[in-house]
Amino acid sequence: MFLELPPAALNTLGENTADMGGEAIGAIASNPSLLVGGIILIIGAIIIFFFIKKIIVNTVLGFVAWILFMTFVGVDPGLTIPTLVVSVIFGLAGVGVLLVLKFFGVV
Numbered sequence: 001m002f003l004e005l006p007p008a009a010l011n012t013l014g015e016n017t018a019d020m021g022g023e024a025i026g027a028i029a030s031n032p033s034l035l036v037g038g039i040i041l042i043i044g045a046i047i048i049f050f051f052i053k054k055i056i057v058n059t060v061l062g063f064v065a066w067i068l069f070m071t072f073v074g075v076d077p078g079l080t081i082p083t084l085v086v087s088v089i090f091g092l093a094g095v096g097v098l099l100v101l102k103f104f105g106v107v
Contacts, residue, residue, distance in 0.1 A: 058091035
């Protein structure tokens with residue numbers, strides 16, 4: 001059921017595989033552009049994570065403020081999709097703009 005190879009063939013196959021792997025690792029290890037590229041990718045990921053975290057916090061705060069003003073304060077900015085989108089995208093600043101627009105009768 002299994003393919004039986006003589007021990008000499010297995011030894012040669014293993015040596016060839018090890019030689020090819022060693023050459024590949026040697027080429028990668030001595031290439032400084034890969035190191036610079038890796039560091040740039042790590043820094044980019046940290047910066048993107050930092051901004052996404054701020055955006056998520058801003059979105060949650062905007063949504064919570066929108067709900068709080070509707071339920072507890074009694075200010076009804078109108079339960080429409082545009083007001084929800086403004087409060088979620090722009091956060092607390094968006095809710096503030098909606099309240100100012102509500103004060104002046106625009107919304």
